[in-house]
Amino acid sequence: xxxxSLPPPAAAEAYLALTRRRRLLGGVLLAxxxxxxxxxWRVVEERSAGGFLDGLPQLLDFPASLVAEAWERRADLPRxxxxxxxxxxxxxxxxxxATLAGALAGLVLSLLCTRGxxxxxxxxxxxxxxxxxxxxxxxxVIALVLIFVLGGxxxxxxxxxxxxxxxxxGKLFSEVTEAVDLRPVEGLASTGATWGQRMALAVVPxxxxxxxxxxxxxxxxxxxxxxxxxxxxxxxxxxxxxxxMTFGQGRFDVAAAIFLLLFVTIVxxxxxxxxxxxxxxxxxxx
Amino acid sequence: MLVIExxxxxxxxxxxxxxxxxxxERPAMVGVIGRSGAGKSTLLRMINRLTQPTGGRILFESRxxxxxxxxxxxxxxxxxxxxxxxxxxxxxxxxVSNVLHGTLNRRGTLAALFSLWPEADIRRAVQILDRLGxxxxxxxxxxxxxxxxxxxxxxxxxxMQDPRIILADEPIASLxxxxxxxxxxxxxxxxxxxGRTVICxxxxxxxARAYCDRIxxxxxxxxxxxxxxxxxxxxxxxxxxxxxxxxxxEATSTSIDRPPxxxxxxxxxxxxx
Numbered sequence: 001x002x003x004x005s006l007p008p009p010a011a012a013e014a015y016l017a018l019t020r021r022r023r024l025l026g027g028v029l030l031a032x033x034x035x036x037x038x039x040x041w042r043v044v045e046e047r048s049a050g051g052f053l054d055g056l057p058q059l060l061d062f063p064a065s066l067v068a069e070a071w072e073r074r075a076d077l078p079r080x081x082x083x084x085x086x087x088x089x090x091x092x093x094x095x096x097x098a099t100l101a102g103a104l105a106g107l108v109l110s111l112l113c114t115r116g117x118x119x120x121x122x123x124x125x126x127x128x129x130x131x132x133x134x135x136x137x138x139x140x141v142i143a144l145v146l147i148f149v150l151g152g153x154x155x156x157x158x159x160x161x162x163x164x165x166x167x168x169x170g171k172l173f174s175e176v177t178e179a180v181d182l183r184p185v186e187g188l189a190s191t192g193a194t195w196g197q198r199m200a201l202a203v204v205p206x207x208x209x210x211x212x213x214x215x216x217x218x219x220x221x222x223x224x225x226x227x228x229x230x231x232x233x234x235x236x237x238x239x240x241x242x243x244x245m246t247f248g249q250g251r252f253d254v255a256a257a258i259f260l261l262l263f264v265t266i267v268x269x270x271x272x273x274x275x276x277x278x279x280x281x282x283x284x285x286x
Numbered sequence: 287m288l289v290i291e292x293x294x295x296x297x298x299x300x301x302x303x304x305x306x307x308x309x310x311e312r313p314a315m316v317g318v319i320g321r322s323g324a325g326k327s328t329l330l331r332m333i334n335r336l337t338q339p340t341g342g343r344i345l346f347e348s349r350x351x352x353x354x355x356x357x358x359x360x361x362x363x364x365x366x367x368x369x370x371x372x373x374x375x376x377x378x379x380x381x382v383s384n385v386l387h388g389t390l391n392r393r394g395t396l397a398a399l400f401s402l403w404p405e406a407d408i409r410r411a412v413q414i415l416d417r418l419g420x421x422x423x424x425x426x427x428x429x430x431x432x433x434x435x436x437x438x439x440x441x442x443x444x445x446m447q448d449p450r451i452i453l454a455d456e457p458i459a460s461l462x463x464x465x466x467x468x469x470x471x472x473x474x475x476x477x478x479x480x481g482r483t484v485i486c487x488x489x490x491x492x493x494a495r496a497y498c499d500r501i502x503x504x505x506x507x508x509x510x511x512x513x514x515x516x517x518x519x520x521x522x523x524x525x526x527x528x529x530x531x532x533x534x535x536e537a538t539s540t541s542i543d544r545p546p547x548x549x550x551x552x553x554x555x556x557x558x559x
Contacts, residue, residue, distance in 0.1 A: 011421040012412040015382050016405060018425055026400070 070256030080257035084240055088261055090154060091236035092269075094229075095222040098158045102165025102222075103215045106131075109166060110173030111199055116182060119195045131174075134167025143229050157234030161222050169218055176210040177203065213277040220270050227262060237262060287311060287347060288333075288451065288483065294341035295328050302328040304507035305342065315477040315484045317498030319491060321527055325507040326487040330453045333485070334368045335359055346450075364391035367444030371456035373436045377429035381420070381439050384428050385411040388446025407446075414442045418472055434465025441472055452476065454486040458493065470497050491523055 070077065112118050113127040139160045146156035184202040193201070204211075230238015237258060244254035288310040295303040303325040310316070318326045331337035333344055335351065343352040351362045367388070375384045386403045388411075393403075415421040418438040423431055428439060437457060444452050454473060458466035474497050477484045488494045494501050495515045503511030503518070503526035511522050 011416065011424050012409045015412060015424045016408055019401075019403075019408065022401070 066252045066256050066259070069252040073253045076253060077257055077260070080254055081261050084237060084258055084261055087230075087235070087237045087240045088265060091226045091230065091238065092223060092265070094154050094158050094234070094236055095161065095219060095226040098161035098226070099165055099215060099219045099222050101158075101162040103169050103211075103218070105162070105166035106169030106173050107211070109170035110177055111203070113170070114174045114177040117177060117180070117185070117199070117203065131167045131170035134163050135171060136167070137164070139164040139225055140229065140232060143234055144232055147233050152233040152235065154235045157226060157229040157236070160229065160234075161225055164225075165218055165222060169214060172214045173207070173211055176207045176214070180206050209280040213280045216273040216277050216280075220266075220273050223266060223269055287313070289345040290333070290342070291345070292342035293329070293332060293339055293344060295325075295332060295337060296340045301507050303332065303339075306504075306507075306509050307342075308502065308509065308512070310483060313477070313481045313483045314500055315474060315498050316486065316500045316502060317494030318485065318487045318502045318504060319489065319494050319526060320504035322489060324504040326489075326504055327455050328507075329504070330368070330455050330485065330487055333451070334363055334366050334453055336363075336368070360391055364447050365449050366451040366453055367447045367449035369437070369440050369444055369452065369454040369457050371459045373433070373440045373460075375428040375436055375439055375443070378427060380425050380427055381415065381431070382408060382411050382424050384439055385415060385442045385446050388443040388448075391447070411442070411446060414445050415439070417445075418442055419468075432465070433461050434468055437461060437465070437469050438472060441469070441476070445476065449482065451483045451485065454484065456487050456489065459489065466493070473497070491518075491527075 109127055109131050112120075113124050113131065115121070115124060118124050118127075142163055143156055143160035146159055150156050180203055184206070185198050188198045188202045226234075226236060227238045227241075230236040230240070231242045233239065241255060241258045241262070244251065244258055247254065288308075290306060290308040293303055293306045294301065306325075306329060318329065320326050328337055332339045332352075335354070339352055343350050345351070346362070346365075351359075354362050376387070383401065386407060389403070389407055390398055397403075412421055412424055415424055418441060420431075420435050420438050420442075423435060428436060431439065437460075441452075441457075452473070457473065458469050461469060470493060473484050473486060476482055486494075486498065495518070498515065501511065501513065501515055501518055502509055503522065505526055505528060510526055511518065
């Protein structure tokens, strides 16, 4: 049994020619990359006009006074932290609801834009662009628009984060779904199952661990996003933090308490979610 | 040449390999047979140092290779090439690149990162591919090849290492009978023409009989037979596979259509009938 179509010297020469072409292309790309790197460096240097280096010594001023004031009034810290727990709960609630809503929308979007599974193959392009748009618009921008229309509060923040989450998870979910084994889907189709039944019973069991893992990762990100949205008037702990920081010198102990609370919470959520995700992907039962 | 002394591997409460001792004086083609879970893979993986033994040692030309660390250990791995059941190629890279991976132990990471292989190595890789009859696929991606072709690429990678020993872990278990015969023929030829030692895990008895000079039977981590194919009687085979009276050799196999082997089987069947 022989599968060779070219005699060995010819095969070697052909491969060497291919290698030379690849190396040439690689070299050109590397040169272009280095050239743009140097050019970019020059532009940044001109634009910043030394501001970066001048500002560098002041970089630690704010954290220094924050720590100093917090230490001075350390007896008050537990009370201050306790005072802000309700707004922390609000922030986490915004993130949780937004993640849930966004994940459900992302689930539907991902199935609609996965080749081989989509019920309307013609619509794949449209649903893909829709997820692109949802993902491309930053949640802060959506939140600002919604706060302008609906007024401040947790609802605009929730909608903003949910829309962004739907776009991001739709993309991640569909990447998992593309690698799905189609044989069970065909098996169910042969029994006369509807599209919804095929997806729920043949696709979801295969992808559920990875989907859950991505959703948890998104929840981590959304807790941080929800805290930041408070800065633009969406309520929660971010709003408290902005107020505390505008109190200015002498009242930084409140800001320090909020920072501490936020930091501990985010680390706790990240650690828990990381552990859960590892177990999910390794296939362990929860 | 290769001496294994009391080699043991413990996984929790389970002893995958239990005080195995073997000695090879000169290059040979050795078949290791046994049921799945008998410890064949673990034994081969320990010789290559992919799995760390929990006891015993392996001597190659009186050097204790179980004690090697770091660069020395990797140099030993380059000398005893491994072939896997699932080929373990890089699917998205072309065939020649996969074969050139056999030289990684001699090359720096940076050169490998930019695929800066010496021209002489590329020519040798294509030559090896030609020897195995797949030079025509040189520039294709490994994933585009059939199972039998991929396994021959894996053998080419092993040969590129210019190893003293080739360890083949169930090399034909994922292949159809015709491709299995091609791969086993290639391994036998490499042993005969290059004088390299080939240690081959097989779960099919007839393949081991047809291709190997020496057969080692394992059961529950222990060596229960070590001898020539002629010494391997039906009773011994039954013991290795832990089967009862109804055991027949064909039951261990999907049967490779290799004339001598088939003839032997037929003869046996007639003798029984």
